[in-house]
Amino acid sequence: MAIPLSWYLIVAAALFCIGFYGVLARRNAVAILMGVELMLNAVNINFLAFWRYVRPEEPLGQVFAIFVLAVAAAEAAVGLALIISIYRTRKTINIDNIDLLRG
Amino acid sequence: MSESIFNLTWLIPLPPLLAFFAIILFTNRNKRLSSNVAIGAVSVSWILSWLVAITFFTNPELVKKPFNLMVPWLPTGTTTFSMGVAVDAVTAGMLFMVGFVLTMIFIYSSGYMTFPGHLDPALNTDGLDPRYSRFFAYISLFATGMLGLVVANNLLMLFIFWEIMGLCSYLLIGFWYEKKYPDPKQITPKEAGLKAFLTTRVGDVLLMVGMIFLYIFAGDLNFQVIFSGDTLQHIAAMTVNLPLFGETSWAVLISMLIFFGAIGKSAQFPLHVWLPDAMEGPTPVSALIHAATMVSAGVYLIVRMSPIFMAASHGHNGAMTFVAFIGAFTALFAATIAVAQNDIKRVLAYSTISQLGYMFAALGIGAWVAAIFHLLIHAFFKGLLFLGSGSVIHGVEHGHHHAHEQGHDEGYFDAQDMLNMGGLLKRMPRTGWTFILGGAALSGFPLITAGFWSKDEILSDAWANGHSLVFWTLAAAALLTAFYTFRQIFLTFFGKPRTEAAAHAPESVPSMTVPLMLLAVFAVVGGWIGIPEHFPGLGTILNNPLGRLMGGQAQVYGLHYEVLDFHLFPVVASMTVALGGIFLAWLVYGRRPLKTGEPDPLQVWLGPVHTVLRNKYYVDEFYHATVVRFARWFADMCYAFDSRWFIDPIVNGVGRIGRWFAGALRRFIDEPVIDGAVNGLGLVTQAAGSVVRLLQTGQAQNYLLVLLLTVLVLLAMVQFV
Numbered sequence: 001m002a003i004p005l006s007w008y009l010i011v012a013a014a015l016f017c018i019g020f021y022g023v024l025a026r027r028n029a030v031a032i033l034m035g036v037e038l039m040l041n042a043v044n045i046n047f048l049a050f051w052r053y054v055r056p057e058e059p060l061g062q063v064f065a066i067f068v069l070a071v072a073a074a075e076a077a078v079g080l081a082l083i084i085s086i087y088r089t090r091k092t093i094n095i096d097n098i099d100l101l102r103g
Numbered sequence: 104m105s106e107s108i109f110n111l112t113w114l115i116p117l118p119p120l121l122a123f124f125a126i127i128l129f130t131n132r133n134k135r136l137s138s139n140v141a142i143g144a145v146s147v148s149w150i151l152s153w154l155v156a157i158t159f160f161t162n163p164e165l166v167k168k169p170f171n172l173m174v175p176w177l178p179t180g181t182t183t184f185s186m187g188v189a190v191d192a193v194t195a196g197m198l199f200m201v202g203f204v205l206t207m208i209f210i211y212s213s214g215y216m217t218f219p220g221h222l223d224p225a226l227n228t229d230g231l232d233p234r235y236s237r238f239f240a241y242i243s244l245f246a247t248g249m250l251g252l253v254v255a256n257n258l259l260m261l262f263i264f265w266e267i268m269g270l271c272s273y274l275l276i277g278f279w280y281e282k283k284y285p286d287p288k289q290i291t292p293k294e295a296g297l298k299a300f301l302t303t304r305v306g307d308v309l310l311m312v313g314m315i316f317l318y319i320f321a322g323d324l325n326f327q328v329i330f331s332g333d334t335l336q337h338i339a340a341m342t343v344n345l346p347l348f349g350e351t352s353w354a355v356l357i358s359m360l361i362f363f364g365a366i367g368k369s370a371q372f373p374l375h376v377w378l379p380d381a382m383e384g385p386t387p388v389s390a391l392i393h394a395a396t397m398v399s400a401g402v403y404l405i406v407r408m409s410p411i412f413m414a415a416s417h418g419h420n421g422a423m424t425f426v427a428f429i430g431a432f433t434a435l436f437a438a439t440i441a442v443a444q445n446d447i448k449r450v451l452a453y454s455t456i457s458q459l460g461y462m463f464a465a466l467g468i469g470a471w472v473a474a475i476f477h478l479l480i481h482a483f484f485k486g487l488l489f490l491g492s493g494s495v496i497h498g499v500e501h502g503h504h505h506a507h508e509q510g511h512d513e514g515y516f517d518a519q520d521m522l523n524m525g526g527l528l529k530r531m532p533r534t535g536w537t538f539i540l541g542g543a544a545l546s547g548f549p550l551i552t553a554g555f556w557s558k559d560e561i562l563s564d565a566w567a568n569g570h571s572l573v574f575w576t577l578a579a580a581a582l583l584t585a586f587y588t589f590r591q592i593f594l595t596f597f598g599k600p601r602t603e604a605a606a607h608a609p610e611s612v613p614s615m616t617v618p619l620m621l622l623a624v625f626a627v628v629g630g631w632i633g634i635p636e637h638f639p640g641l642g643t644i645l646n647n648p649l650g651r652l653m654g655g656q657a658q659v660y661g662l663h664y665e666v667l668d669f670h671l672f673p674v675v676a677s678m679t680v681a682l683g684g685i686f687l688a689w690l691v692y693g694r695r696p697l698k699t700g701e702p703d704p705l706q707v708w709l710g711p712v713h714t715v716l717r718n719k720y721y722v723d724e725f726y727h728a729t730v731v732r733f734a735r736w737f738a739d740m741c742y743a744f745d746s747r748w749f750i751d752p753i754v755n756g757v758g759r760i761g762r763w764f765a766g767a768l769r770r771f772i773d774e775p776v777i778d779g780a781v782n783g784l785g786l787v788t789q790a791a792g793s794v795v796r797l798l799q800t801g802q803a804q805n806y807l808l809v810l811l812l813t814v815l816v817l818l819a820m821v822q823f824v
Contacts (some may be wrong), residue, residue, distance in 0.1 A: 020811070024804055032804075095804060103799025 009048035016042035152202030189256035214614035313360025369401025386493030427467025435462030443716035470564035493539035498608035506603035553630030585684025598696025605623015
């Protein structure tokens with residue numbers, strides 16, 4: 001009757017991989033940021049699944065998930081601000097052109 | 104109470120020293136301020152000296168226990184060498200004379216040091232010598248030297264101040280070092296300064312050797328210690344075997360060495376050659392250093408060291424006889440040269456040598472008090488004469504400028520040649536009359552002038568103690584002295600002017616003539632303090648205060664002093680030679696004054712003798728042919744040894760070996776090994792960097808990909824290994 005834990009984990013892993021693929025493969029910086037958001041949400045699914053199935057008496061997983069949401073919001077704000085400022089100076093947000101640290 | 108004044112003694116040499124530093128460090132640019140600083144400082148010294156001197160004179164019982172103040176200065180093994188000041192009758196007398204003469208000559212200098220004639224008139228900005236401030240700095244330092252010498256209580260300190268004076272003498276003789284003469288054989292100020300310095304050095308080195316010997320025997324150089332009975336007996340008893348002289352006591356050797364120091368400083372034969380050439384310096388310097396003070400320091404040294412000379416003179420062949428011989432010989436020798444000189448200052452220079460010879464002769468025959476008396480009096484009248492001659496030269500130079508402007512161009516003009524003067528008494532009455540007073544004192548004009556009394560005392564002593572050879576030599580010198588002095592006066596001041604320059608000479612400024620008048624007072628009344636007790640009339644009234652004071656001091660030092668009975672013969676003799684000399688001068692130069700272009704009558708009458716005298720017995724030429732030539736040859740030898748034969752080749756050889764070795768090191772060790780290691784390390788690092796930099800793409804996605812691969816590999820390892 002109940003959905004086993006592994007299903008949640010598989011969904012989370014799939015979501016993480018999709019997000020990571022986006023981070024690695026996209027050229028648009030905004031899209032990369034969106035990929036990062038997907039990865040964070042995959043982690044959240046894991047937290048909640050483990051909380052419900054392993055230690056339901058302590059609300060640790062919920063607390064962490066809320067923290068991750070808050071951090072993700074801050075990260076999105078900072079990330080977008082950086083992207084805007086890069087765009088202002090370089091007139092592009094194509095990640096291939098942003099390689100100032102090249103050796 | 105009065106004795107506490109003596110605690111000020113050590114301050115006496117200090118103000119001129121401070122003035123010296125103040126002038127060279129701060130006031131150098133302001134000429135008038137510099138001269139005022141110097142005059143102010145020396146006036147303070149003058150007041151202090153007179154305070155000390157007069158306090159001593161008013162307490163004659165002090166001769167038994169002279170004032171002595173010392174501070175430990177240098178620890179020398181188990182003992183400590185002390186420096187300090189002492190005041191006895193001799194010091195008090197010297198302080199009285201030196202302080203006054205110094206101040207007078209400083210004031211005179213402030214008027215004398217106008218723009219010199221040998222410089223380009225375009226440089227003349229303020230009418231004063233371009234190195235006016237420096238002149239006052241030098242004479243201030245000199246004043247320190249002379250005052251310090253007088254108050255020193257030990258031989259080393261005396262020697263230090265002695266050398267300070269030697270340095271100042273050198274600097275001041277060469278003060279106009281750029282001056283050149285059309286005649287290349289005439290000595291220039293620069294050469295004269297060197298000559299003075301090197302000649303006195305001969306004496307100074309011997310003096311230093313004597314001082315070292317004395318220190319070895321006495322263990323100290325404080326006058327109280329070296330004149331103690333123990334020390335004197337010790338050095339008189341110990342003997343040393345000298346080559347040529349045989350067995351000699353140390354006292355004789357030491358006193359001879361010290362005497363040679365005095366010969367150098369006081370320009371006695373055979374080291375007299377520097378003093379006449381020292382006249383190349385400015386005239387106030389000639390007056391100050393080369394007539395009144397420094398040259399008499401030699402006499403002062405022998406006066407101080409008299410106990411040692413006494414200890415060295417047991418029997419008749421001691422050190423004193425030698426002193427008397429040198430003194431009397433120099434007195435006559437220099438007087439004969441002075442007769443044939445035409446340069447107004449050179450006549451005075453030879454006269455100074457001759458008068459210093461008088462003092463040494465007096466010391467040699469044991470007339471200690473008479474020597475001091477003559478030393479003090481001579482400083483006053485010889486300073487006066489030199490300042491007077493400076494005033495005359497100044498006047499004639501101004502007259503020459505005046506004549507030059509009027510169109511009477513005479514080409515090169517020697518303002519010091521007496522044949523270019525004449526009739527100056529009318530043009531320069533104050534200078535003229537004071538000069539005549541000074542000249543009368545130098546000639547020993549009977550009864551009135553100070554010079555008569557001091558000279559008479561020496562002659563009386565010589566006569567009374569049976570030194571007839573010294574007596575006749577000195578009497579002959581006195582005759583010549585009176586003759587050349589009045590020859591000078593007649594040639595300079597009487598008759599008609601022989602050049603346009605002399606006809607237009609103006610009187611000098613008051614800052615020059617006032618010191619002349621003050622010194623003239625002392626040149627006359629100074630002698631009254633030393634009239635012998637037994638001289639009829641005058642002696643009993645004035646009671647010979649100087650003789651009593653110095654005589655008392657002599658007895659404290661164990662020296663011979665007796666109140667002489669009155670002998671008519673020496674008095675008559677000294678009057679006769681003085682008046683005779685003046686009369687002869689009048690016969691030759693006064694009765695029928697020389698006309699322009701006329702030769703000196705003496706030159707006509709004496710012929711070759713005059714030529715020899717005029718050339719100073721060719722002593723300079725003799726020294727040039729022997730000592731100077733030897734010194735040059737020796738220096739050449741040393742030079743050759745140094746730079747051609749031995750030292751330089753060795754040094755160069757060592758240098759060459761060093762260079763070769765260094766080159767080898769560079770080629771075989773430094774360049775391949777050390778540089779190779781360093782460069783190799785750099786190259787490897789560079790190569791590694793250029794490979795590794797390929798990884799640094801700067802693209803965050805690349806890095807993430809690497810991260811992903813790494814994680815996958817690690818996972819695989821966990822799973823399958």
